[in-house]
Amino acid sequence: MNHPDLFSPITVGRLELPNRIVMAPMTRSRALGGVPNALMADYYTQRASAGLIVTEGIAPSPNALGYARIPGLFSAEQVSGWRAVTKGVHGAGGRIFAQLMHTGRIAHPANLPEGARIVAPSAVRAEGTMYTDEHGPQPMPEPEAMSEADVREARQEYVRAAQNAIEAGFDGVELHGANGYLPEQFLHPHSNRRTDEYGGSPERRNRFVTEVAAAVAEAIGADRVGVRLSPFNTFNDLPARDGEDAEVIAQYSLLARGLRGLAYVHVVRNAHAAFPETAAGVRREFGGIVILNGGFDAESARAELTAGRADLISFGRPFIANPDFVERLRVGQPLAEPDPSTFYTPGPKGYVDYPTTPHSVREAAAGCHRPPRRRKSQVLPGQRRCFG
């Protein structure tokens, strides 16, 4: 049987991707005033050789701007800022989806504009602090429980932001349903204590996510919409669902069935014992393209594709320090390590100043592969060895 390699092309929705290497969404906090800028256009353009770029989390509305300096997609100025980003990426031969991220209860008022509200499915405060530029880390406040009108409004905010994304030249949007933000706050019984049609059973907790996905798909086309999920995630103060394996597996299988027809589902893996079974259920019930993420290197990524557990692999941190990550994988060059102290700091340092290796650029142009330490066995099928 012929197994797909990281470098075999694949169709995702309306896009033909030249490889299966996705740049994972990463908040980088360079958007002063919530508006994307020229620095951000440079950063994404540098990484255009990814099969697909998924942007950092972008707020669909002012209520969604829980973190300092994250960008939005709800004003004309933001749409115009993003247009420069998509133009740069497309000009360099790339493809780019906007990740729509509503932070919900993971927020602090100091990060929100005047008049914005911190909302969540229920009034359950997240333990922990949120960084603010004004006062450093601050405890996160109790959110306001959303009324049914708030739920409808939030759904419409996603729809408008998705339409804005298309207007700004994005190839599609990814709805961030992972990592403890608003959609996962609906999915998880700890943060969702509702007794209406959005809470109380796995099916009703899934409802917000499936309704938002359906409304966004209706507005811009299902083949331009992906969803990110992280079953058994505990990040952002969601307790482990110990003893609930069967329920979580069933909930996510049901959810995946409700997302059928979308461009892809993007699953963040973790070490929970029931994660593999949950992910297998998602893959089976969704029946479409699956992107898998979390701590992969080239070898483990290939193994996942070969085993048929995913169609693409996304990489986060490796893309921060290696703008030419795809070429480095192709030619087997060592990877640079990212500096976590500049992950979220404003300005160019640790953002657009990671170099490409002249080596990898030269050899990529020659279309050949130099295995590390020149071991013949490390030349992969379909690769030509470099001589000299």
Ligand SMILES: Cc1cc2nc3c(=O)[nH]c(=O)nc-3n(C[C@H](O)[C@H](O)[C@H](O)COP(=O)(O)O)c2cc1C
């Ligand atoms: C600096 C940084 C910012 C991140 N921001 C986001 C984000 O905005 N949206 C999201 O879905 N995940 C975000 N993540 C998680 C990554 O997409 C990814 O799941 C994580 O880094 C694990 O993949 P990796 O091991 O390949 O880095 C972020 C990760 C990092 C390191």
